């Protein structure tokens with residue numbers, strides 16, 4: 246088994262808390278913030294999968310906007326243009342989970358190269374990472390824009406191997422999205438599923454090589 250030389254992270258839900266937008270949702274729609282945030286995230290993912298299957302790629306920012314409009318209509322919430330712009334802007338200011346900054350620093354100090362591979366657009370990924378001050382932690386920021394199709398298409402996972410100039414056997418892929426970890430596993434990466442909320446894994450024919458409650462578990466996985 247080749248030693249792990251790089252860790253490639255999913256972004257939304259893995260490094261950054263997508264539900265950090267719930268507070269702004271709640272300020273606009275009191276009592277509906279958490280539900281809107283939950284439905285918005287689920288519809289956003291559904292739209293990425295559907296657009297990939299239809300061959301109708303639009304970037305993640307567009308999918309995020311369309312999912313917000315749908316979710317507000319579904320909940321009967323009157324979304325103004327200003328609110329729509331402000332909520333989508335929140336997606337560019339997501340908060341990293343508490344343990345992320347220190348753990349990324351530790352992993353870098355261990356000599357591992359770190360990267361992000363995300364459905365996000367080139368602009369979204371760079372903006373989220375810059376807004377959280379973590380840009381120095383990553384050797385590569387990799388967007389599906391390069392292949393114009395979303396995860397879990399195999400062409401997406403191949404981008405990390407290409408950009409990192411490593412063999413897939415040398416890369417650990419990390420995601421809190423079990424379907425994403427499954428796709429990476431089928432591509433040939435070793436995978437770590439970040440299971441923050443005690444969920445069960447997907448029934449899609451693969452299981453993760455490692456499971457951790459948060460990123461701190463990676464330190465042990467990579468020779469703690």
Ligand code: 2OP
Nearest residue numbers: 255256257363364365
């Ligand atoms: C990401 O690609 C899957 O949305 C998740 O960051």
